[in-house]
């Protein structure tokens with residue numbers, strides 16, 4: 001049996017052979033960064049779904065899966081070892097292959113490595129909490145192309161502050177340990193819908209090479225126990241995204257469900273029959289707080305919670321230690337409108353969009369980055385399944401700035417969301433002059449619509 005340590009990572013691996021059965025096992029240190037695991041195991045598309053993609057479908061179960069590699073049948077299973085207190089101590093991936101020679105496995109490892117390098121860490125994996133087979137588990141949903149931070153336009157300083165804070169946190173494990181402070185950090189992003197909260201989180205995940213675990217507290221059947229299980233089974237170093245955190249907790253029963261002792265609420269004593277209640281989450285506030293900072297809560301994770309109703313949140317949830325930074329996202333300022341316009345119509349913006357698109361395309365069609373870079377300044381629009389390519393007019397930086405300035409002057413301060421401005425600009429994908437000419441009328445129309 002050979003055990004080796006992959007340099008620069010926390011993944012150790014070895015192999016053992018029994019006749020024509022060859023097994024390679026990879027023991028994953030519990031502090032292992034998910035990207036290290038990906039490094040060893042991700043097979044980028046278009047070769048087919050990655051081994052890692054398949055394996056992570058059951059991130060904490062030992063359920064095995066099989067797949068084909070170069071006409072060889074490969075059996076992959078996963079073992080989670082726990083210590084005497086039930087805390088995960090080690091994860092092991094076993095890959096077993098039937099072949100004359102174990103060289104196939106070596107090739108598989110090399111291919112995994114090459115494919116991952118080719119993929120250039122261009123994507124992040126998104127997992128969602130799903131209720132399947134009578135329990136909640138993390139399921140691999142998709143690999144998403146990273147979104148450049150530059151494509152998100154906020155008021156100056158916000159992005160850098162958030163990114164720096166998260167970077168600093170991830171590099172400070174020792175500092176937290178030495179002071180006995182739980183190694184966790186929480187960010188609460190709140191404010192107007194369509195102002196970039198989710199986009200920013202995905203972009204930060206890309207910058208920090210962290211996978212994103214998304215959950216909604218209002219999920220049907222989610223209760224305190226399931227929530228605790230989900231949170232405690234998170235890997236170290238990841239982003240936990242709790243979307244619309246107010247939704248479940250707006251239920252007044254959640255603060256303390258036992259208070260009412262099963263007595264009918266005042267509204268139900270009136271003669272008017274109450275409308276049928278919508279299915280509500282069974283997560284209580286205390287259950288949520290326990291999941292976030294109880295003994296079993298995962299360490300090393302970044303929590304991002306989003307809400308459109310900041311005032312509806314309980315102060316206990318928002319206190320430092322749970323939500324360390326609160327960041328308000330407002331409707332678009334004129335500054336944002338101008339910057340977004342410039343990004344949208346600049347060749348660099350297009351370049352970024354093309355690169356992001358090429359990353360996404362590689363995942364499905366096998367197109368290489370080189371091919372897509374050749375169409376840098378053209379824009380691909382899909383209408384009813386037909387692709388049209390629009391050439392972006394050649395604008396000098398001064399012209400672009402001037403157009404952006406005119407555009408932003410027509411957009412009233414803090415009245416429209418960035419999502420709605422994006423929606424408007426999408427109608428003028430390669431026509432910045434048209435976008436400027438039409439904006440005043442669009443603003444009027446939208447205002448009238450809002451008043452109706």
Ligand SMILES: Nc1ncnc2c1ncn2[C@@H]1O[C@H](COP(=O)(O)OP(=O)(O)OP(=O)(O)O)[C@@H](O)[C@H]1O
Nearest residue numbers: 151152153154193194195196197198199418419422
């Ligand atoms: N500040 C921004 N900069 C660039 N694009 C933005 C910005 N805000 C929103 N968008 C665009 O608008 C769309 C919606 O954004 P996003 O989902 O991030 O908003 P949100 O604040 O999370 O919304 P909600 O609260 O409704 O979930 C995305 O396609 C995104 O590209």
